[in-house]
Amino acid sequence: MNDELRIGVFVCDCGSNIAGVVDVPDVVEYAKTLPHVAHVDEGKWSCSVDALGTMKEAIQEQNLNRVVIASCTPRTHEPLFKASVKEAGLNPYLLEFVSIREQVSWVHMNEPEAATEKAKDLVKMGVAKAALLEEGEEIRLPVGRDAMIIGGGMSGMSAALFVAEQGFKAYIVEKGPDLGGILNRVSTVAHDDHTVPAAHIVQATRTKVEASPNITVYTNAEIESVDGYIGNYKVAVKTGGETVNLEISTVVVATGMREIEPEKGVFQYGENPSVMTQLQLEERLKTDDLDGFRNAAIINCVGSKNEEHGCCSVGCPVSVKNALALKKRNPDANVYILYRDMSLVKDEQVLFQEAKRAGIKFVRFPDDRYPEVTPEDGGLAVKVRDFLLGEDLTIPADLLVLTVGFTGDESIDAVRGQLKVSTNKEGFFQERHIKLGPLDFPADGVALCGCAKNPKTLKESCEEGIGAAMRASIPMKNGFIEAEGIVADIDLTNCDQCNLCYKRCPYGAIEIDEEKRPSVIKALCKGCGLCAADCPKECITIVHYSDEQLQAQVEAALEEDPDKKILSFVCHWCALGGVDMAGVSRLQYPTNARLIRVMCSARVPIKLIERAYELGAAGVLVVGCEFPTCHYISGNYACEKRIKRARKRLQKNGYDPDKLRLEWCSAADGPKFANIMRDMARELNLG
Template sequence: MMGEDIRIGVFVCDCGTNIAGVVNVPEVVAFAKTLNHVVWTDEGKWSCSVDYLKRMQDLIKEHRINRVVVASCTPRTHEPLFKRTTREAGVNPYLLEFVSIREQVSWVHMREPQVATEKAKDLVKMGVAKAALLEEGDEIRLPVKTDCLIIGGGVAGMNAALSVAAQSFNAFLVETEPQLGGLLNTLCFLSHDHHRRPAAQIVEAKVAQVLAHPKIKVFTGTRIESVQGYIGNYQVALKPDGNGAGAHLDISTIIVATGMQEIEPVGQFEYGNDPRVKTQLQLEAALRSKRLGSLSSVVMINCVNSKNENRGCCSVGCHVSVKNAIAVKTLHQDADVFILYRDMSLVREEGAAQQQAKQLGVKFLRFPDNRYPEVRKEGDRLRVKVYDLLIGKEIEVPADLIVLTTALRGNASVEQVKGLLKVSTNTDGFFQEAHVKLAPLEFATHGVSLAGCAKAPMFYKESCEAGIGAAMKASIPMKNGYIEAEGIVADIDLTHCSRCGLCSQRCPYQAIRVDAEDNPAVLKALCKGCGLCAADCPSECIRIVHY
């Protein structure tokens, strides 16, 4: 194709009114017809629709188009779709140039239609100029075997392992604690859809399933010492606690399910100074071990260190406080139980749980966002002063037990796992997915999936589903036996290379290795085509394919 005449087709999308409501699309289409090498232009109302994609293929074939420019929304969401369309039309997908005239034009110039139209013309003109210079490329196919490492033995990790093993793949489940179960080992019972079940029963049944499966190998009391390689070719070293022998695994895909923990509110509401002030998880442990003691008044304070300038709603605290208030009230029917809250975020059947709590006599007091309750000691008694927003007055409540519904963060192992896998977290130590909508169960790093409370606080059901979803994501390349990585990678011309090693040092993906003679070489399986090495090379002997 490189010897043929350049024949460019330009396809401009209305995106409904997202683009056409601001940009004069027919004017942009007419302008594109005047550009060099352009043999066909077309306007589509919804270019990503099945009907229009079929029309695009037909037009490419009919007009013998060998370069394609698509002017529409963001390439992050739709470029793979148009690459597939051009490939099916017989054009190398690397001869597609994508121009964003929604995010870059209509959304930022929504009150300037003339400015938006002129800018859209300029972007299309640049896209056509670049399309004329594009070179054919090929995906890099990497072999992938059938061995999956699951980091974390909580409910998400166990469900992920079972789902992987159910497809006859090998699952290696690694847990730092001496036993599987994660947070479920500290909970008293689970409540869902008007049913209650002891957490111990759920853990026992799930662990039995995992241990009985011939395709699952479990490592408890074990930490991951090192991870090297890439999808289909990870080398993982495990180190058990104590003096046991370590293990080395050849792994194809990885699932991260490290869970979460409470942020202990030390120094707040007398927590840490008085053993009668506990967190919800500590209350769960007391309920589970039946060490609650006699109580006449229990006060729960919600939204401790959450819904503030540092973090948002924890999403599970309201349900947990209501669930545990019902448990306390059931055990101590004569006790006064109060829930002090800012907002009650309850959905679906959780609202019914609140009504049940009210029928049992649990009292709900709403306090203002900027006026949290105050806890003080009066002799041997604890007292809580709170301004009730609904009755408009301040009241004081005695308490034998104060329970804080505190914020949550990623598990303590997050920093180590983050460093080993070179993935990112937010400020609370929860791992960040590649895209909240388009890739919610995976990292930007190919071959590494994300499950359960390692991502965000979740209920039991959500964690189970997330574990299964992550397993399905990890299973795709194992089922196919390969993965295709983009061919947009660095290419080093050693003719003028000074062997300074700067490219290897600066590469954020460790995709450039230096041999014994200081010659750099690109591991194309790891390269993301970011261009950092090309920008840093003092000899200018590195180019990025497709740029």
């Protein structure tokens, strides 16, 4: 790369979409006057194949080493232009994208002059940043072909089988003596209109696992320690009195769940031998150790659907299935199910109908009035309020089954610490994102499945296991993981080892050495910039979004008429989506905003807000993703806290903190963004 900066600016007409409002030739002439600009071109459709060809030629012929595209929105077109720049032989990180359609021509259709001025400003900001851009590169971390699966239940075995099928090695670490997990305690599994012995299912799966040459099973095994990260894990497993050391690349967590045992005395549990939980009943049904009952009652939602615990998710179908099993065992017996809501889906209702036909009695009790159980004549008396009849009933029972809820396995705390992942208050592991990453943890290379996440049916557990195998297999198949070049970089010169970055990184992408010096595991970094904005010593830089680059944009935006401008930082994912939506919907709003794109609202440092104030900005706006959405897990929460600190600091330094506004916009919030701009312009008297 040559030393002299030669910036090429390409301004798009987008047919009449931009050129119909913005005076593009004027913007072009203006761009020519900006520092380091060596070439400016106007294109009717910059994204068309011929225009891209012209751009590539210009880059090569004019020796351009930075490129600014002023056109639609980076959210749709940046990859295209990046690829073209790369084809022209330039590092794609040397491209800066300026949005003059969604942010200008579509939203200021009736103010062509002000729109043109805004377009010029945005181009100037783009050029100022472009001058400071540096080359970046995708970062690769090698990943091997060995996975550890923690837990040998049905979801763990399903995961192992699919990992193994691709020729990868799977190591199952099972704490119990046998594979099969909680299903080993269950008598039957019902699906649609047929019921299958659980032992058959476990056996069929276990046989496949044992037959696979790529699966190694450690039973009675416990994980002693885990070090490293994806591609690079060292695990010590204690099994059969010795320690086995494994070197593995990915991890699947499938530790399962357990029943929450009721306290002694609750519904006579632990005091009367005929009171048992559903799993205890399953074991009795399995060993055929259950006879002589005349009156069986099942109470659902024991310990569930209250402040501590939610719906156990599986209790209703289990209660119906087991009521039928009891009835089958002893057709003359009375069987009652006492319930709050009968929560059955699709096929499960087949069993419900069957249960009704078999004479099983269903009694709904009110949410706030659980049945009372007292000893009577050697048996039990269950007093229940029938919600529908509005009457109290007393049912004699010589068998009482409690449908209790579930929590994660006992090992959950140990595994959480070893893998540095999180759990929720109900004792289950917390996935990366309920919808975007239901089988992942935030850290790459660690997948999650089955009842370790929350209670599930057998079918769902197996599906999750197979899905988790996919999540673990992708990097193993590719042989590497790759991170975009937008990552953090720590300069240790001024670092005082406060380790804030290490503690706050949502991805575990910062590690510390023995002397507490932090460093970035670049392949794991997602580039949100939270660490950089929080670092008290300003040691951290984010490639493509460095403090200097962002500051150059701030300075350029506020060089002229700062008192008319609202300097706005918007996150790439949702806020810019809202801005684009306002554009697409042609919502008209005042022209004062000068937008600076950041990947996450957590990137915005207080010093830049303060700088905007110093330069005399009319106002400052920070827009992030609406709660709870954040592309970087919790960046918007971090931003909210920081803005509070910023306000205090601004006040202390004699500025009006009310000119700083923090807003949350979803990608559908076009109208909201337009309203924010209108409000701010009014409040700041920018009429």
